[in-house]
Amino acid sequence: MQTKIVNLFLRHTIVIKILAGYLALVALILAISFLSLSNLDKLNRINTGIVQQDIPIAKTAEEMIGNLFEQELYARRFVILNSPEILKLFQDKSMDFQAMARVIRDHSVEYIDKVARILSLHAEYISLVVQKPSSLPPAAHEEQMKQQQDQIVTFIKDIYKHAKDSEHEKMLLAEKIGTRAVKEAVILCAAGIIFGLGAALLMTRNISRSITQLKQATEEISSGRFEYAAPINNKNEFGDLFLAFKEMALKLKRLEETHLDASPLTYLPGGNAIEKEFKRRVAEGSRVGFCFVDLDNFKSFNDHCGYARGSEVIKASARIIEEVIAAMGTPMDFVGHIGGDDFVFITDIERYEKICNEIIGKFNRMITTFYPPADVEQGYITGKNRQGQETQFPIMTISIAVVLNLKDRISDAIQIGEIAKELKEYAKSIPGSLFITDRRYEQAQTEQKKSLASPDWGFVKGKEC
Numbered sequence: 001m002q003t004k005i006v007n008l009f010l011r012h013t014i015v016i017k018i019l020a021g022y023l024a025l026v027a028l029i030l031a032i033s034f035l036s037l038s039n040l041d042k043l044n045r046i047n048t049g050i051v052q053q054d055i056p057i058a059k060t061a062e063e064m065i066g067n068l069f070e071q072e073l074y075a076r077r078f079v080i081l082n083s084p085e086i087l088k089l090f091q092d093k094s095m096d097f098q099a100m101a102r103v104i105r106d107h108s109v110e111y112i113d114k115v116a117r118i119l120s121l122h123a124e125y126i127s128l129v130v131q132k133p134s135s136l137p138p139a140a141h142e143e144q145m146k147q148q149q150d151q152i153v154t155f156i157k158d159i160y161k162h163a164k165d166s167e168h169e170k171m172l173l174a175e176k177i178g179t180r181a182v183k184e185a186v187i188l189c190a191a192g193i194i195f196g197l198g199a200a201l202l203m204t205r206n207i208s209r210s211i212t213q214l215k216q217a218t219e220e221i222s223s224g225r226f227e228y229a230a231p232i233n234n235k236n237e238f239g240d241l242f243l244a245f246k247e248m249a250l251k252l253k254r255l256e257e258t259h260l261d262a263s264p265l266t267y268l269p270g271g272n273a274i275e276k277e278f279k280r281r282v283a284e285g286s287r288v289g290f291c292f293v294d295l296d297n298f299k300s301f302n303d304h305c306g307y308a309r310g311s312e313v314i315k316a317s318a319r320i321i322e323e324v325i326a327a328m329g330t331p332m333d334f335v336g337h338i339g340g341d342d343f344v345f346i347t348d349i350e351r352y353e354k355i356c357n358e359i360i361g362k363f364n365r366m367i368t369t370f371y372p373p374a375d376v377e378q379g380y381i382t383g384k385n386r387q388g389q390e391t392q393f394p395i396m397t398i399s400i401a402v403v404l405n406l407k408d409r410i411s412d413a414i415q416i417g418e419i420a421k422e423l424k425e426y427a428k429s430i431p432g433s434l435f436i437t438d439r440r441y442e443q444a445q446t447e448q449k450k451s452l453a454s455p456d457w458g459f460v461k462g463k464e465c
Helices: 002-011 014-081 084-107 109-130 138-222 237-261 271-284 298-305 307-328 352-370 373-378 413-428
Strands: 288-296 334-339 342-348 380-384 390-394 397-404 433-438 449-453 459-464
Touching: 014 084, 014 109, 014 138, 084 109, 109 138, 138 237, 271 288, 271 334, 271 342, 271 413, 288 307, 288 352, 288 413, 288 433, 298 307, 298 380, 298 390, 307 334, 307 342, 307 352, 342 352, 352 397, 352 433, 373 380, 397 413, 413 433
Parallel strands: 397 433, 433 459
Antiparallel strands: 288 342, 288 397, 334 342, 380 390, 449 459
């Protein structure tokens, strides 16, 4: 029976095994917590009884005895001197005594009768002092007061003893409860440890081989052998993990090749990776658009606002391109940073127009946030041109030159660069943000495409030449 349960446990997925272990651990924690809280509640009630009842009552009883002896001193002086001032002091002490008696009565109902008896005897004691009988000699009168006082002290001491005994019993009970709580917690923890170790050993034996193979694959890939295929045939989560691991290794190989020359500013692939991607797409005859992005009037912005601000513009522009490609492109799309304010992206030929328009719109809305409000309001900044003359430069715009690879007319990556260079020069001669598509060598009809006006300023334009 035990073997069947173990085999049933091992046949489950790793998630179920871990979940079962956690559920058992949670149950154990709940049991320990319940027992601990239950014992803590008992200890709290005991301590509350000691602190709020037994200790205050015992302390008050001691204070009452001391107060009564002070009353005796004033009483004797009053009997001898018959002074109103001494009587006043005696009466003040008597009122304090009665107040302390009421404190004991309020702390516990079991002392109501004794407190009532004490107050009655104390009233008689006051009467003996204030209304001294003239028929008794002083010695007899003093003995009578002494007897009355002794009765009161006897009752107070009885209350004090009862309170201390109660405190002692509660402390012994608290000690027993604490000892029992520790034993119960130790037993449950030991059971949990034994159960946890058993379950851990079973799971470890079941999955250790896969982990060893995963470690070996990791070492192989970390050494640069990205093509290493781990011999994993499991059909559980480890099998899925190794399939994903294999795919990750292939992607790492591509990423290593792509990012060896990545831009330190945008972390996008640089020149070598871009050239390799161009050659691959051309060789495959992919129907794609090679889109070259350039920021217009970037140098004047750099001179006006500083190179640090210019670097922020380049990083923000890179983020816009990446976000738009991620949202509107395909997993096969590519984004690279040629250098400075020049970018490139490759996308599907059916998507490039919408992507270009989206990039232009986002850039137009973003770029104004980098200029001082006064410059945005007037629509330009003032600076010196290359000849050193004071010139007005418009707010920065973006130009995109699109080279389409239709019907395999592109023979190599150099041809793409030549066409793009000519397109960018033409695009930068036109005010505003726009994209221009080259179709001069196609039989398809050439037409101009325009998008909606930007909500901020200028126009988002699409042109073909």
